[in-house]
Amino acid sequence: MTKAITLKNIMARAGLGAIAAAAALVATSAQAAWEPTKPVEFVVPAGTGGGADQMARLIQGVVIKYKLMKEPMIVVNKSGGAGAEGFLDVKNSKGDPHKIVVTLSNLFTTPLATGVPFNWRDMTPVSMMALDQFVLWVNAESPYKTAKEYVDATKAAGPSKMKMGGTGSKQEDQILTVGLEKATGTKFIYVPFKGGGEVAVQLVGKHVDSTVNNPIEAVAQWRAGQLRPLCVFDGKRLSYQAKVTDKQSWGDIPTCKEAGVPAEYTMLRGIFMSPGVTKEQTQFYVDMMKKVRETPEWKDYMEKGAFNQTSMTGDEFAGWLGKAEQQHRDLMKDAGFLAK
Numbered sequence: 001m002t003k004a005i006t007l008k009n010i011m012a013r014a015g016l017g018a019i020a021a022a023a024a025l026v027a028t029s030a031q032a033a034w035e036p037t038k039p040v041e042f043v044v045p046a047g048t049g050g051g052a053d054q055m056a057r058l059i060q061g062v063v064i065k066y067k068l069m070k071e072p073m074i075v076v077n078k079s080g081g082a083g084a085e086g087f088l089d090v091k092n093s094k095g096d097p098h099k100i101v102v103t104l105s106n107l108f109t110t111p112l113a114t115g116v117p118f119n120w121r122d123m124t125p126v127s128m129m130a131l132d133q134f135v136l137w138v139n140a141e142s143p144y145k146t147a148k149e150y151v152d153a154t155k156a157a158g159p160s161k162m163k164m165g166g167t168g169s170k171q172e173d174q175i176l177t178v179g180l181e182k183a184t185g186t187k188f189i190y191v192p193f194k195g196g197g198e199v200a201v202q203l204v205g206k207h208v209d210s211t212v213n214n215p216i217e218a219v220a221q222w223r224a225g226q227l228r229p230l231c232v233f234d235g236k237r238l239s240y241q242a243k244v245t246d247k248q249s250w251g252d253i254p255t256c257k258e259a260g261v262p263a264e265y266t267m268l269r270g271i272f273m274s275p276g277v278t279k280e281q282t283q284f285y286v287d288m289m290k291k292v293r294e295t296p297e298w299k300d301y302m303e304k305g306a307f308n309q310t311s312m313t314g315d316e317f318a319g320w321l322g323k324a325e326q327q328h329r330d331l332m333k334d335a336g337f338l339a340k
Contacts, residue, residue, distance in 0.1 A: 034280040036071040036098055043101040045086030045110075047079045050195065051132060051214065051305075055269055056102045058301055062292050069288060071098075082106055082171065084116040091122040093274040097281035100126065105172045105267045108328040113170040115339030120325065123272040124282055125317050127289040131266040131308040134176055134233040136256065137211045137218055139203055140226050147231040148260035150210065154186045164188040165199045165208035170337045173199075175328065176212050176233060176265045178335040183263040203227060214267075215306035219244060231256035233265045238306050250306045266308055268324065270317075286313050 042060060046052040053075075060073045078086035083106040090101045101123070111118045136147055144150040154162045166173025169192045177190050191208050193199045196217030203211045203218075204226045211218070212233070221227040223245055231254050232238060238250040256263050271289055273282060292298055293311060302309050312320055332338050 034097070034278070034284055036069060036284075038098055039072045039074050040069065041099045042073050042075045043086045043090055043099065044075060044077045045079065045083030045101060045103070045106060046077065048077050051216070052102050052104050052269070053077060055129070055301075058297065059102075059289075059292055062295050062297050063288070065297070066291070066295060068291055081114065081116060082110045082168075084110050084114060084118065087111075087118050087123075088116070090272065090274050091118055095276040096274045097277045097284075099274050100285060101272050102129075103268060103270045103272055104132070105175075105324075105328065107268065107270075107272075108325050109171050109175065109332070112329060112332050113337050113339060120272070120321055123275055124277050125321060126271040126273055126282060126285045126313070128268065128270045128310065128312040128317050128320065129289065129293065130269045130302060131234075131310050132269055133215050133238065133306055133308060134172075134212045134265055134267070135215055135218065135253065136180075136230045136233070136261075137200075137203060137213055137222075137227050138209065138230060139206055140228045141206075142209070142228070144228075144230065146259055147254075147256055150230060151184045151186060151261055154188065155184075159187040160189050162186075162188050162210065163191050163208040165191050165193060165202050165211040166213075167194070167196050167199055168192055170332070170335075172265075172267050173212050175331050175335070175337070176263075178337075179265055179331050180212070180261070180263045182331075182334060184261060200227065215250065216304065219306075229253045231259040231261060233263055234308055235264055238308075240303050240306055242303070269307070 042056050044053050044056045056075050060075050063069050063073050078089055086101060087110065090099055093099050107120050110116060138144050138150060144153060164177050166177060168174070174190050174192065177188055181187055193202060196213050199211050199213050200218040200221050202208050204221055218227055222229060233256050235255065237255055238253065240250040243249050271285065273285060
């Protein structure tokens, strides 16, 4: 009997010891969760002042304000070659968890148009932060009240009579214009400008007949009664109901499909890392970007820019990227934009 009790005690003590050891292991694992050990370089594959740069600097400010990372985050613009400089820098930093990049759709367009040896699969996807919208704009003094009226007028005018203003060549604005032409049987004269602000000014001055500008790049002129939005190139209306003008909110603008123009296009705003990083390192940034999206500063930025706030990570994000790449390839092939 005594031996049996002694054996029970030994087994009980062994059990308690195992539990204690397991608890210690869990605690150690939690403490060992990866985080940056030196400053993180935040690459912007575009110039200063643009949408990607604004988003990166907002994220940087939020990370600092809410102490989401112990180490500093340093924004670095690498815009050479339509963003190729920035993408190749990240691609060539294999295994470096202290380098991230903010992307837009030049993630697809730049390698397809230039032949630069780069593909989104050469990096590690972290998170889709949002989708940027495009709106079909005309001068407020033009006679066109709907997208269909404008498209019908473009057809009636004949091929290459109406001018469409946009930012850059063989990039998002021109690719969207090609998609619009393909969907409606129209043909525009595409006029490239250096930035969205200049595009809006040119439309106010009636130097072009329409533009496919982002909301934030033309909102001031809309509010001033100089421009008129005809439709938004998304599958659903914008969710923002606060009045921008005395009569309309972003949510009042119909989708192009609703307006009888079956064209759809949104632009990626995403975060990637270098290739060859670990799951733990990737998860750190996934978690951090989720916290960024939950802040009032981010939500205010989303509303002011009238963004589609869709976010994705993991396999869902990778699947979306594959489909978006094919969409760009098809549109650019139709337009003759693919590198030979």
